[in-house]
Amino acid sequence: MKITCIAVDDEPLALELLTKFINQTSFLELVGKFSNAIEALSFLNQNPVQLIFMDIQMPDLSGMELARILDGKKNSDKTRIIFCTAYHQFAIEGYKVDALDYLLKPYSYEEFLAAASKAYQYFERATQSDKPQIRQDSQAKPEYIFLKVEYQLVKVMLQDITHVEAYKDYVKVHLKSKPNPILSLTSMKNMEELLPSEKFMRVHRSFIVSLDHIDSVSKNVIQIGNHQISVGDNYKDQFLEFLSKWIS
Structure with a gap:
């Protein structure tokens, strides 16, 4: 299963690192990268995306403001957000908009992979729940x-x-x-x-x-x-x- 995702960060080096981590993760498919949230919102209005890796503090439209806009859309349950920021004080606010996870800069690939794996587990469960409920006792269950x-x-x-x-x-x-x-x-x-x-x-x-x-x-x-x-x-x-x- 591939998870479609975009990267949003106004800092060029942070955006470059984020896209590098996404591209080296086999189950992630990068479909767009943006240096501001307004461009990202325009793309999201036209293209279905499952996962957003996004900075919070950005000019014009912050990551938190974009999250609130997406939360009000009908398909908000189909798009999840992982915040990537240098400011730990935003963590609580991030969870209030139901962010899937929160990466504190500077983060390692190991930390990125742990957050991405959480997203993979979420979308895998969502996919299974959309299918006819056929019990397969032989299927491995998470422990x-x-x-x-x-x-x-x-x-x-x-x-x-x-x-x-x-x-x-x-x-x-x-x-x-x-x-x-x-x-x-x-x-x-x-x-x-x-x-x-x-x-x-x-x-x-x-x-x-x-x-x-x-x-x-x-x-x-x-x-x-x-x-x-x-x-x-x-x-x-x-x-x-x-x-x-x-x-x-």
């Missing part, structure tokens, strides 16, 4: 995810995650193997996309639970270890459908 914790990527085994909790601009990922949750700068929407739907379920605006780790259910309250998690009104029907299968 772990990578989460950005401070300035490093941490490998987290899926079977170790008991539940995920929203916490301001972060998420708390509760693990069976650790007494304290890990704190990752990402959104609940991104976590919902990362975690396989057959194993995890969003039950509240602020909670995603591991179905394997549910100990008991009482009315609209889920018990996982010492944690009690309420099922939100908007999620009750989906959870009750799962529960009916669980009971039977």
Whole structure:
């Protein structure tokens, strides 16, 4: 699978490095590079693109402003953004516009590849969800995810995650193997996309639970270890459908 992408950066050297990294990544297909966001927007209005690697601070139209424009479009779920910037203070704002990832300049190819691989996993899941749901037990399932914790990527085994909790601009990922949750700068929407739907379920605006780790259910309250998690009104029907299968 090839992911179509563009690079947007007003600094010539940064744009050159970004395009170099894209071109040496086998699953990325560079379809355009731009030195300002206005040119990029004009191209995006005429051409479908899956992924944008983009600087934030640019003249005339910033990367953040372009992200907000794209977020209002009907196909915003088809185009994802990875921000590439020298200013770490933009990280929280970047996740508020649901950026897929955030690269802090100067970044290495290893860091770039980790972000690109996250995009690959996202679009692979999206492609599978668009296909007829035919179960293939022999197909390999992902066993772990990578989460950005401070300035490093941490490998987290899926079977170790008991539940995920929203916490301001972060998420708390509760693990069976650790007494304290890990704190990752990402959104609940991104976590919902990362975690396989057959194993995890969003039950509240602020909670995603591991179905394997549910100990008991009482009315609209889920018990996982010492944690009690309420099922939100908007999620009750989906959870009750799962529960009916669980009971039977």
